[in-house]
Amino acid sequence: MVKSHSQMKNFFELVRKSFYMFIRDRQATIMIFISPIVFMLIIGFVISGISGGTTSVNVKVAAYTSNSSNYEQLFKKAAEKSGIEPIFVKDKNDVKKLVNSGKVQMGISLESSTVTFFYNQSFGQYNNYLKDLQSFIVQAIREEISGIPMYIQIVPNSLKTGSSLTVISFIVPGILAIAIMMAGVFGMATTLGTYRENGSLKRLRTTPLNGSLFVFSIALNRFWSSILSSYITVLMSEWIFSTNYNINWPLFSILMASAVFMSLGFGTAFSVVFKDLWTILNFSTIVLVIMMLFSNVFYPFSIMPEYMKVIARVMPITYFAQGLRYTLGIAPVYLWKFTLINIIFAFGGLLMIVLGGKAIFYLEKR
Amino acid sequence: MKHGKIQKHGKVIEVKNLKKFYGRFEALKGINIELYKGEIFGFLGPNGAGKTTTLEILEGLRRPSEGEMWFLGEKIHGDVPPKIKEKIGVVLQETRFLDHLKVKEVLELFASFFKNSLGVKNVLRTVKLEEKENTYSENLSGGQKQRLAIAVSIINDPEIIFLDEPTAGLDPQSRESIWNLIEELKSYGKTIFLTTHYMEEAQRLCDRVAIIDHGQIIELGTPAELISKYGGKSEVDFECSPTPTTVALNALGENLIISGDHFRIMTQNLTKTLEALVLWSKKFDISLTNVFLIEPNLEDVFLKLTGRGLRD
């Protein structure tokens, strides 16, 4: 007991000292805070300049269900879960008319055995969101009909009829995700790489200090700063691009926490695999660029070619961005999926930090 | 020399047939050493001899290719365990502490890694860095950095201290202060294993010296033993005026070497030769100038053993 108490004290000392090292390294600290913001501003302005992305559209959905069934009830439930409040019409043709006239962006018709979705092609890019929404609704209907109880509380109530979707509001979470990952991966990799190169890691290895604990203490300091920086970035984007998110702060914070851990874990893992600081940095850059391009950071899943979807599915950033859009209220995600993402991120990250810390001390031995 | 025979009880470190290969290159070719409690043991050897390799294996930083080690009577299987790391202090050949930490914070941090701590204030006093406790470690001078490195190495009150070239690259004054510090540590009963390629350092500090070259210990003993065994003769160099007559020169004996107006006498007994020289100068009314006494040293020992100088 006495021993574990003193270990706690030692850990506290370690965290405190790495806090000093962290905040006294002014440039690095400032970079952590401003790089996501700068990143978001640059890409945000470019994207909105190209696409006129800050003009917004109201997403409206019209729905028809056949009288002969209890589908109206079912559909209402499903729609509720999907977070939409459709305008119910009495005639199937009215759905089409509304869609064709552009008064709604999507029409749904639910008859005994078929669900039909209507789009107005002139809405171009917005159809991508609608397609995401569509697959969500389909799933909700399926589960409703087969009688499987749904995870009602998970359904985002923010994707209301009338909420505005803009390209920029889609992209900001993607940028935030990539910026946070970047800060995590680079921050960890440069710190560990520098310690290895200037020999301070070597000196530490002659002491009884546990490598995992050491790396974990560095991670903790990067951790809080990344979370803080993500809040600032989101608030800035709200202010500058009027993204008008419906932010679920608790979920947002949980996701940030787990994703930051994952990023720090990747940074640690990279610095275990590669010995030289420049190699680590180059490799991280390549990985991050691939992640950025082959994922849903800049464009939605639904418009990707098949091969790209396959790649995007194995990219952690895809799930990070997806989860972020959910916590910002612009994409539907099941709560179980959200929970799973968080668990995998947090544990994966923690594992990489703990094992990486051990390895970084151990593998140095020649 | 000034240190007497050390008492050979309390083996602190024992190393048998230690070998180290870097790829095909055999950096250590079977090192055998024993360190006894309270002694300063020195590794004297030129660049690339294998000093750092040996030390870093003992510090747990490198893996031996072959051989056995005992710390405080306990055999080491595989990695040096934390229990042993608690008892050793290390000064690496090059030390860089974590940046952005003040001197006293560096010490607090390292103190937190160990169960034992001598206390930051005490250690700072020992190494005379009290005034620098709030200076960032990266802003210290070379000598101060080395003193901090020693401070860090003793914070856990270790039984064994490894010092890898503790005074390399320092000015004479800093070197002197580090030497004093090392002697002070010895007086506290610490066992010290140091490496150096300065023979003055080995001669001044070490109770026993191992001369290492190409990964092998080629000779081991007290500095005095080594010098008397291999050191050869002492030498008195002088100039004088007026130029001595042939008669006077003959009186100096056959060990005299003359080069221009420069004279050298080789001798086994420096004191006797000096006395004789003074008497000679009075007798022939010659005044001596630029008198130098040259004693044999470990450099000569090394030269004799390897045919090379220590810093070739």
Ligand SMILES: Nc1ncnc2c1ncn2[C@@H]1O[C@H](COP(=O)(O)OP(=O)(O)OP(=O)(O)O)[C@@H](O)[C@H]1O
């Ligand atoms: N990591 C390594 N990989 C390959 N060769 C190495 C490695 N470390 C040392 N060596 C070689 O092993 C030999 C011994 O090196 P070591 O550093 O032990 O010498 P040293 O006696 O400490 O020399 P110095 O006085 O220059 O510090 C040298 O020839 C060196 O080139």
Ligand SMILES: [Mg+2]
């Ligand atoms: Mg060396």
